[in-house]
Amino acid sequence: MSMPIYQTSNFVFDDIGKTRAGYDYSRTANPTRKVLEDTLAKLEGGHAGFAFGTGMAAITTAAHLLKAGDHVISGDDIYGGTYRLFQNVMKNHGIEFSFIRLNDKKSIEAAIRPNTKMIWFESPSNPLLNIVDIEMVASVAKKHKILSVMDNTFATPYFLKPIEFGIDMVMHSTTKYLNGHSDVVGGALITSTEELSQRVQFYLNALGTCAAPFDCWLVIRGIATLSLRMKQHAENAQTIAEYLERHPSVAKVYYPGLKNHPGHDIASRQMKGYGGMVSFEVKGGEKAAHNFLRRAKLFALAESLGGVASLAEYPALMSHASMSAEARQQCGISEGLVRLSVGIENINDLIKDLDQALVNR
Numbered sequence: 001m002s003m004p005i006y007q008t009s010n011f012v013f014d015d016i017g018k019t020r021a022g023y024d025y026s027r028t029a030n031p032t033r034k035v036l037e038d039t040l041a042k043l044e045g046g047h048a049g050f051a052f053g054t055g056m057a058a059i060t061t062a063a064h065l066l067k068a069g070d071h072v073i074s075g076d077d078i079y080g081g082t083y084r085l086f087q088n089v090m091k092n093h094g095i096e097f098s099f100i101r102l103n104d105k106k107s108i109e110a111a112i113r114p115n116t117k118m119i120w121f122e123s124p125s126n127p128l129l130n131i132v133d134i135e136m137v138a139s140v141a142k143k144h145k146i147l148s149v150m151d152n153t154f155a156t157p158y159f160l161k162p163i164e165f166g167i168d169m170v171m172h173s174t175t176k177y178l179n180g181h182s183d184v185v186g187g188a189l190i191t192s193t194e195e196l197s198q199r200v201q202f203y204l205n206a207l208g209t210c211a212a213p214f215d216c217w218l219v220i221r222g223i224a225t226l227s228l229r230m231k232q233h234a235e236n237a238q239t240i241a242e243y244l245e246r247h248p249s250v251a252k253v254y255y256p257g258l259k260n261h262p263g264h265d266i267a268s269r270q271m272k273g274y275g276g277m278v279s280f281e282v283k284g285g286e287k288a289a290h291n292f293l294r295r296a297k298l299f300a301l302a303e304s305l306g307g308v309a310s311l312a313e314y315p316a317l318m319s320h321a322s323m324s325a326e327a328r329q330q331c332g333i334s335e336g337l338v339r340l341s342v343g344i345e346n347i348n349d350l351i352k353d354l355d356q357a358l359v360n361r
């Protein structure tokens with residue numbers, strides 16, 4: 001009932017040049033990894049799945065589909081590490097980037113150049129939970145023969161399947177909700193066509209970015225409870241977002257499940273639920289935000305997200321520290337912003353913790 005962990009680097013051949021079950025070396029393919037990869041492909045409705053050592057290893061592999069001289073249109077409010085890879089690494093390899101808000105067709109089409117080869121984005125985005133109209137982006141990309149890639153870490157395939165909306169490739173940090181227990185780092189790419197699958201498999205093997213068998217086993221185990229966890233994450237997050245909205249110490253709440261969220265209608269159309277991430281601005285800026293984070297107890301002060309236990313963090317100095325102050329300001333990451341990864345604990349305990357942490361003493 002449990003897939004064994006094939007903790008082996010290599011496999012015995014049946015004869016010269018003839019493998020036993022298609023496996024020769026674990027960088028190329030491993031049976032435990034294959035189970036995870038097939039599961040991911042099924043969940044996302046894709047052609048094939050690929051498991052990587054980290055989310056960044058998956059993004060690095062996807063970036064190698066490009067070559068020097070290519071141009072990428074990227075959402076401006078993406079994961080800090082993705083921004084750092086694009087801005088401080090891939091640019092040095094001759095790849096050009098435009099970081100823009102992907103909220104209307106005109107501005108995307110205005111950013112397209114003859115050498116534009118990829119559109120990269122997240123929805124809901126990190127940390128401001130901005131919503132992108134996925135069908136619109138996919139149709140622009142298709143029209144101009146540009147590869148569209150969406151980081152689906154925040155929503156998970158339980159709430160959103162980008163390939164259904166015409167996206168070419170989906171990326172995940174499996175570190176987050178897919179594993180769900182804060183005990184592994186991992187990444188994934190899910191492709192929509194045979195041609196793309198072959199290219200990704202080539203680069204995974206050539207770059208050596210694949211996931212280890214034990215890590216794959218942990219993610220397989222996590223995925224078994226994905227639906228139960230996501231339901232509870234979203235239910236708790238909705239209650240907390242509504243609570244924060246009413247709180248006198250809170251200036252602004254970012255959660256796509258709130259009716260006044262600018263992306264609420266689009267999110268309702270393309271998602272089956274709004275996820276477990278809530279960001280909010282504390283009145284009083286940096287000092288007030290730090291006070292909240294130091295007082296919170298059930299919400300542990302930690303980066304990352306998507307685990308069963310609730311977390312709180314300060315994007316400006318933690319998850320998004322790799323962005324310049326100017327870039328942060330431009331995309332709206334303010335001094336008072338706090339990001340919550342709402343866990344699956346009892347909601348009354350979570351509200352009680354927020355209550356005591358938000359009191360200004």
Ligand SMILES: *Cc1c(COP(=O)(O)O)cnc(C)c1O
Nearest residue numbers: 054055056079153173175185186
């Ligand atoms: C964490 C994260 C990543 C990077 O994944 P790692 O597993 O930390 O390398 C990429 N995108 C998003 C949205 C993330 O939250």
